Amino acid sequence: MTVPRLLLVEDDPALAELIEFRFKAEGYAVTATPDGDEALLLAQEEAPDLVLLDWMIEGTSGIEVCRRLRRLQETAHVPIIMLTARGAEDDRIRGLDTGADDYVTKPFSPRELVARVNAIMRRIRPALAGEVLSVGDLALDAKAHKATRRGQILSLGPTEFRLLKFFMEHPGRVFSRGQLLDAVWGTESDIELRTVDVHIRRLRKGIEVPGAPDPVRTVRSAGYSLEAV
Amino acid sequence: MTVPRLLLVEDDPALAELIEFRFKAEGYAVTATPDGDEALLLAQEEAPDLVLLDWMIEGTSGIEVCRRLRRLQETAHVPIIMLTARGAEDDRIRGLDTGADDYVTKPFSPRELVARVNAIMRRIRPALAGEVLSVGDLALDAKAHKATRRGQILSLGPTEFRLLKFFMEHPGRVFSRGQLLDAVWGTESDIELRTVDVHIRRLRKGIEVPGAPDPVRTVRSAGYSLEAV
DNA sequence: GGTTTGATGACAGGTTTGTGACAGATGGAG
DNA sequence: CTCCATCTGTCACAAACCTGTCATCAAACC
Known part of the structure; x- marks a missing residue:
C-alpha cells in the first residue's frame, strides 16, 4: 500500500523491459502487459496509481483503452500517460482530449519519463510528496486531520x-x-x-x-x- | 469564482497576446505579465488555478519563479506549465523536478497548449472543466447544477x-x-x-x-x- | 526504606457542536 | 402589485466532548 504502482502497457518487449527496470529502480511496483484488453482487466484488479499506455498496441488500440479506462468507475480517475511514436500534433491533442493526463513522444529518455511520472505522483499521492508525516507505523495527514496506525484510523x-x-x-x-x-x-x-x-x-x-x-x-x-x- | 484563471508569465509580447487570446476564447480568465517578480505577487493576490511560465524571462528567471511559487504557502499547489525554447532534456527534467507539472517546448501550437492545460484542469478542478465531480457515492454536475447520491437526485x-x-x-x-x-x-x-x-x-x-x-x-x-x- | 518521579482514574467546569425555531430577505407566480 | 414558497443568518438551548487538576498508587532511584 505504500509503494506506488504503475501499469505499463507496451508491446515492444525491449522498451517495456527498459521502462520496467527503470521504474523498479525508482521504487515503483510495475505490472506490465503488451495487450490492451488485458490492460483493462489488470487496471481493475490491481488499481494502479498511474498507467503508462502505448498508443500502438496489439488488440484494442491505446486510445480506446484510454477511453474505456475513463469510463470504468474504478479507473476513471487514474492518471494516464500516453507513449507514442507519432509526433503529429493532432494525435497528441486527441490523446489529451480523450482523457490522458500527459503525453510523451518516442524516442524519450527514461529519465524524462520518470520525471513526468514523479510530477504527477506528487500531485495525486500526497504521501509521496512528503505531505504526510510518517514515523514507524504511525502516519498523520495534517490536511485531512487524520492519524492512522497500521492503517487503522485513530480517534x-x-x-x-x-x-x-x-x-x-x-x-x-x-x-x-x-x-x-x-x-x-x-x-x-x-x-x-x-x-x-x-x-x-x-x-x-x-x-x-x-x-x-x-x-x-x-x-x-x-x-x-x-x-x- | 466560476471561471478558471490562468497566470501567464511571458516576455514576448506577440506570443503573450496570442496565448492570451486563445485561452480567453476557451473561457479562461487570463492575467499576463512579462516580469518574474510581478508574477510572484500576482500569483499570491489572484490565486490563479494554473500558471503558464516562460523559462527565459526578465528579472527573476523562470525556474527561480517556479521554485518560489512552490515554496509559498498560497501557491505551493498551483500547477505550473513551463514554456521554453530549449529542447535540452536536462532542462526539461530540471523543470519537472523543480515542481513544474508539465513542460511545453517552443514552438508549440496554441491548440496543444490548450489541450495540456485542459488536461491538468480536468484533474485539479474537474468542476471548472465541465466534468462531473464524484466522491464516494456522491456525484455533482456543475454544468447541469445537479447533485445525486446513489443515483438519487438531491434537492x-x-x-x-x-x-x-x-x-x-x-x-x-x-x-x-x-x-x-x-x-x-x-x-x-x-x-x-x-x-x-x-x-x-x-x-x-x-x-x-x-x-x-x-x-x-x-x-x-x-x-x-x-x-x- | 525513603524519596523522587511517573501513571492512572475520577471529576467538575468549560468549550465546542447539534438542532429547532424564527424573522427578514428574495424571487417567482398569478 | 401581492402572495407564497423558499432561502438565510442568528439565536438559544441541549448534548457531546475536552481539559486541567488532584489524589492516589506504582515504579525507579539512592
Missing part, C-alpha cells in the same frame, strides 16, 4: 492530535514537559507541568492498537519522546 | 450546493469555518462563524439517503470535511 482529541503531530515532526527527540507546553499549548498558556503527563497518557491510549508496542518513551527526569516502532 | 439550496461542490473539489480535506466562509460565501462576507454549522446541518439533511452513512465529518476544533463513503 484523538484536539490536544492529543497536536501533541502527536509535534512528536512526529521531531521523531526520536526528547522534550521536557515545559517544551511540550510551549510547543503544543503555546507560550502564554499557564498550565501545570504535570498536566502533560495526563495528555501523554491520553495520547498513549489513543494510539493503542492490539499487538503494537507503545512508541511513546518516558525518559525519567527529562521528558518524553516518540520512537519509530 | 439542495443554493448555498448547500456551493458548499457541497467546494467539498467535492477537495475531498477528505478539513476546512475551518473561516475557510469555508471565504470559499463558499466569498471573502468579503461578514457572517457569523457559527452560521456555517447551520448550513452543514442543512447539507447533511440534504444529502441524506436511507442506509447511507453521513459523509460529512466533523473535526472538533478544526472544522469539517467530506469523506468518500
